[in-house]
Amino acid sequence: xxxxxxxxxxxxxxxxxxxxxxxxxxxxxxxxxxxxxxxxxxxxxxxxxxxxxxxxxxxxxxxxxxxxxxxxxxxxxxxxxxxxxxxxxxxxxxxxxxxxxxxxxxxxxxxxxxxxxxxxxxxxxxxxxxxxxxxxxxxxxxx
Amino acid sequence: xxxxxxxxxxxxxxxxxxxxxxxxxxxxxxxxxxxxxxxxxxxxxxxxxxxxxxxxxxxxxxxxxxxxxxxxxxxxxxxxxxxxxxxxxxxxxxxxxxxxxxxxxxxxxxxxxxxxxxxxxxxxxxxxxxxxxxxxxxxxxxxxxxxxxxxxxxxxxxxxxxxxxxxxxxxxxxxxxxxxxxxxxxxxxxxxxxxxxxxxxxxxxxxxxxxxxxxxxxxxxxxxxxxxxxxxxxxxxxxxxxxxxxxxxxxxxx
Numbered sequence: 001x002x003x004x005x006x007x008x009x010x011x012x013x014x015x016x017x018x019x020x021x022x023x024x025x026x027x028x029x030x031x032x033x034x035x036x037x038x039x040x041x042x043x044x045x046x047x048x049x050x051x052x053x054x055x056x057x058x059x060x061x062x063x064x065x066x067x068x069x070x071x072x073x074x075x076x077x078x079x080x081x082x083x084x085x086x087x088x089x090x091x092x093x094x095x096x097x098x099x100x101x102x103x104x105x106x107x108x109x110x111x112x113x114x115x116x117x118x119x120x121x122x123x124x125x126x127x128x129x130x131x132x133x134x135x136x137x138x139x140x141x142x143x
Numbered sequence: 144x145x146x147x148x149x150x151x152x153x154x155x156x157x158x159x160x161x162x163x164x165x166x167x168x169x170x171x172x173x174x175x176x177x178x179x180x181x182x183x184x185x186x187x188x189x190x191x192x193x194x195x196x197x198x199x200x201x202x203x204x205x206x207x208x209x210x211x212x213x214x215x216x217x218x219x220x221x222x223x224x225x226x227x228x229x230x231x232x233x234x235x236x237x238x239x240x241x242x243x244x245x246x247x248x249x250x251x252x253x254x255x256x257x258x259x260x261x262x263x264x265x266x267x268x269x270x271x272x273x274x275x276x277x278x279x280x281x282x283x284x285x286x287x288x289x290x291x292x293x294x295x296x297x298x299x300x301x302x303x304x305x306x307x308x309x310x311x312x313x314x315x316x317x318x319x320x321x322x323x324x325x326x327x328x329x330x331x332x333x334x335x336x337x338x339x340x341x342x343x344x345x346x347x348x349x350x351x352x353x354x355x356x357x358x359x360x361x362x363x364x365x366x367x368x369x370x371x372x373x374x375x376x377x378x379x380x381x382x383x384x385x386x387x388x389x390x391x392x393x394x395x396x397x
Contacts, residue, residue: 046326050309053326064327068320099319101309109310111364116308 024082025089029104029124039133042126043072049122049130054100058137069100076137084134088127103127162318162384163332170388171331174322175397183337183395191273191341191393194266194348198274201267207258213271216255224278226285229390232379234290241294243375245272245350263369269348273339276392284336284385291379294372298380301373307364313377328397334385335378337394348393351378 028034042049044059051057056065057072079087086093089104103122112118122130172180182188202213202220217223232243235250242250248271249260261268286295302313316325317333324330338351345353352374359366367373 065324066326067324068330099311099315101311109306109308110304111306112308113360113363113365116363119308121308 023086023094024080025085026082028128029085029089030128032128034125034128034130034132036129036132036136038126039129039131042122042130043133048126050101058139071141072134072137074137074140076135077140079134081131081135085127085131088122088130088134103130163321165387168334168385168388169332170334170336170391170394171329171396172337172391172394174329174331175395179343179395179397183391189341189393189395191339191348191395194270194273194339194341195277195393197266198270198272198277201271202274207252207256209255209257211256213251213256216251220274220278224275226279226282228276228279228392229282229284230286230288232291232294232375232382233286234288241291241372241375241379243351243378244275245352246370246375248272248275264350264353269339269350272350273348273393276339276390279390280392282390283387284382284390286379286382286386291383294376294379295383297373298376298378298383301377302380307359307362309362311362313358333381334388335381336385336388337391337396339392340394340396342396344397351381 043051043057044062046053051072052059052062052065054066054069055072056067057075059065075084087100090102091098091100092102092105101121104120104124104127106118106120172183175183182190186192199220205212205215214220228244231247232241233247234240235242235247245263245268248268252258253260261271302317305312305315313333316330321330321332335351338354339348340354341348342354352369355374355377356366356369
């Protein structure tokens with residue numbers, strides 16, 4: 001219970017912007033580090049993370065990857081953990097025109113279908129897992 | 144230098160955003176596999192031919208308290224329905240409403256035949272719509288009635304509005320990213336040239352509204368009720384946007 005309350009406090013702080021610097025959310029939304037292996041599974045899952053609909057990346061086992069967005073290979077070397085967190089929680093804070101969904105935002109949306117109404121695409125724990133995975137993507141593409 | 148490269152990166156996607164130039168407008172039949180294109184082109188192989196044949200039977204069948212068939216009033220569909228589907232949705236002077244082809248056929252069912260309306264996506268309504276639509280194959284899409292303007296404008300707004308949990312708009316995919324890969328699917332330009340279509344994923348013929356519903360659910364947006372003015376406005380806008388492209392009903396889609 002206590003841990004959950006702290007998690008929610010950190011979460012609300014983060015998404016309300018109070019804990020966010022201009023270009024990053026430096027602290028974990030749950031107060032704990034995420035799990036990179038779980039994060040990889042979320043990113044690859046077309047019903048959960050949906051990332052590979054738009055992105056491609058280091059997923060040799062995935063045949064169908066999108067090309068609407070940059071390759072995620074090496075993204076952990078290009079951004080800090082906090083920058084990655086903000087880019088998942090609410091990428092529109094960096095690029096207001098972005099087509100990338102805000103995975104941790106529920107306000108400012110229209111006609112959300114019943115089953116998903118009021119819910120973020122990923123919860124705080126899932127976002128931390130994704131951030132942990134992205135942070136681990138330090139190797140650039142081998143030519 | 145780095146700043147310039149960054150600036151270019153930021154500008155590049157915006158430069159190609161917006162409506163599709165007329166010279167690049169095309170039906171997404173051309174992006175399908177040769178196998179699917181052949182299936183669509185050959186009436187013996189196109190599964191939608193069964194729906195069209197049943198539609199022809201219904202065209203000649205008497206229905207309702209009037210005891211009249213479509214043919215009793217309209218004669219040979221090959222002559223009377225030629226080019227009709229290419230200018231739907233159309234403005235109905237009697238009711239002052241914009242009707243899509245399904246709604247128009249149902250209006251004849253209820254008002255002229257004295258029969259109960261056919262449910263949206265029912266086999267019979269798809270049969271009749273496919274049969275009537277088939278009579279426009281090859282005709283250029285040509286909605287030019289100025290009374291359609293308000294519906295087209297509403298449709299345009301719905302097309303460009305962000306919606307759903309994913310906060311996407313139809314335009315983000317179909318105007319700005321057509322030709323790119325969304326997972327395994329190539330994003331089409333979304334011209335309604337071939338509806339009703341036979342879709343392999345459905346194992347059935349389905350209407351344009353069913354296709355739009357699929358896209359809305361994909362965006363995690365609450366779909367509109369079947370037959371609603373919102374769908375008809377979107378259909379009117381899509382037909383306006385596809386002006387000049389030849390009709391292909393019934394098309395085949397993966």
